[in-house]
Amino acid sequence: MHHIIDLHGLAARDxxxxxxxxxxxxxxxxxxxxxxxxxxRGGVEALDMGGVTQVATVRCSAVTASRTTRLIRxxxxxxxxxxxxxxxxxxxxxAGRTVTFGPGDLVLYxxxxxxxxxxxxxxxxVSVIEAHIPRRLVPVPATRADDVVAVxxxxxxxxxxxxxxxxxxxxxxxxxxxxxxxxxxxxxLTDLVGGVLAAHLGTGETPQGxxxxxxxxxxxxxxxxxxxxSVAEVAAAHHLSVRSxxxxxxxxxxxxGEYIRRCRLERCRRDLADPHQARLPVRDIAARWGxxxxxxxxxxxRRAYGVTPGEFRSDSVA
Numbered sequence: 001m002h003h004i005i006d007l008h009g010l011a012a013r014d015x016x017x018x019x020x021x022x023x024x025x026x027x028x029x030x031x032x033x034x035x036x037x038x039x040x041r042g043g044v045e046a047l048d049m050g051g052v053t054q055v056a057t058v059r060c061s062a063v064t065a066s067r068t069t070r071l072i073r074x075x076x077x078x079x080x081x082x083x084x085x086x087x088x089x090x091x092x093x094x095a096g097r098t099v100t101f102g103p104g105d106l107v108l109y110x111x112x113x114x115x116x117x118x119x120x121x122x123x124x125x126v127s128v129i130e131a132h133i134p135r136r137l138v139p140v141p142a143t144r145a146d147d148v149v150a151v152x153x154x155x156x157x158x159x160x161x162x163x164x165x166x167x168x169x170x171x172x173x174x175x176x177x178x179x180x181x182x183x184x185x186x187x188x189l190t191d192l193v194g195g196v197l198a199a200h201l202g203t204g205e206t207p208q209g210x211x212x213x214x215x216x217x218x219x220x221x222x223x224x225x226x227x228x229x230s231v232a233e234v235a236a237a238h239h240l241s242v243r244s245x246x247x248x249x250x251x252x253x254x255x256x257g258e259y260i261r262r263c264r265l266e267r268c269r270r271d272l273a274d275p276h277q278a279r280l281p282v283r284d285i286a287a288r289w290g291x292x293x294x295x296x297x298x299x300x301x302r303r304a305y306g307v308t309p310g311e312f313r314s315d316s317v318a
Contacts, residue, residue: 003056004175005044016040019060026056027132028079028111029071035062041125047174049186054132057086057171059125066116075273075316078135078266079111082193084167088126091118097150106153106164106196110135110145129171131189136254136262137217139194140201148197159195166192187218213248217259224264227292231256264289265304268297272309273316282309 005022007015016037023044024030034040039061046056083090085105092099092107094115101107109115112135119126140148154160166188170177177185191214216238223229234256235245245256254262267289271277277285283294286309291297301309 003044003046003048005042007041007043012038012040015042019044023058027081028067028077029074030065030067031071032063032065034060035064045171045174047170047177047182047185049182049189053134053137053186053189054130055167055170055174055185055189056130056132057127057174058130059127060119061125062118062120064116064118066114067111068114072112072114076112077132077270079132080135080138080193081109081111082131082133082167083107083109084129084131084164084171086127086129086171087124089120090126090128092116092150094150095146099150099152101152104155104164106155106160107150108153108197109149113149115150129167131167131193133190133193134266136259137190138197139213140197144201148200151200153196154199155196159192159199163192163196183218183222187214190214216245216248216256220256220260221263224260224267224289227290229260229290231260234260261300264291265301268301268309269305269312272313278313282313285309 003026005019005026007019010018016034019040019042020032023032026044026046042058042060044056044058046054048054083092083101083106085102087103089100089102090107092101092109092115094109094113099107109117119128155164170185170189216234219237220229220234231245232242235242238245240248249255249259268285268291271280271285271288272282283297286292286294286297291300298308301307301312305312307315
């Protein structure tokens with residue numbers, strides 16, 4: 001799905017507020033302060049890859065953005081955010097580190113931990129290509145997650161060069177892709193990111209070594225609405241034993257069954273927070289993502305998020 005945030009035609013006093021509100025709705029709640037709100041300029045063009053990953057070109061005047069613990073508690077998509085600098089200079093602070101980066105540099109940060117970013121494009125605007133990737137799709141063990149944020153990632157050769165080229169191409173051509181392209185683009189993105197992070201961490205893991213897991217994840221995400229989807233069914237569809245399927249997920253901080261549950265709950269949470277679906281009954285959203293029993297869904301959702309689906313919806317769309 002192609003999204004555009006265009007500020008043309010808005011009164012000067014409204015431009016920054018509209019941009020800020022649109023950005024928070026599209027990604028996650030974030031506090032943004034413009035250096036000069038009356039003269040603010042900006043825009044966003046994004047490609048939503050089937051609700052799983054997203055690539056966006058973001059343009060704006062100088063701003064400071066932060067995500068606090070309070071905002072994280074309010075809503076968190078649990079995503080890694082990958083930034084490729086295009087124009088201007090940027091600063092990023094997270095996990096006790098601060099890095100500056102500019103055109104051609106690639107940095108990563110986490111949505112589920114506080115961060116602060118700054119941008120300076122004097123006298124014009126800055127621009128960055130951002131990729132938003134669910135945490136579960138990034139092959140970094142929880143014990144190493146802080147090692148990949150607020151550092152410049154390797155981009156000078158091999159997979160890093162391919163990733164930069166991919167982001168530039170998709171960011172430039174967001175409006176040219178068809179819905180049928182989205183899953184393929186998402187798979188390419190997560191594969192390339194995995195290769196760059198493996199090179200940074202020195203794990204020696206390559207995208208080719210993860211093809212099996214990537215295929216399994218994509219299969220699961222295409223079948224979430226089927227209540228009969230199970231670990232045994234996924235294993236059989238890939239000509240694997242259940243034990244071999246579980247082995248694929250080793251080292252990735254989840255199991256096959258937990259991955260199915262987390263994906264379903266994430267889709268439900270996303271739809272419950274969508275104001276355009278506010279009139280759709282909770283039970284219909286639950287059934288759409290593989291929970292035909294409303295009572296079971298309510299219990300499962302509350303165990304995961306600490307509130308009932310109805311309470312979450314009320315807080316999110318209020």
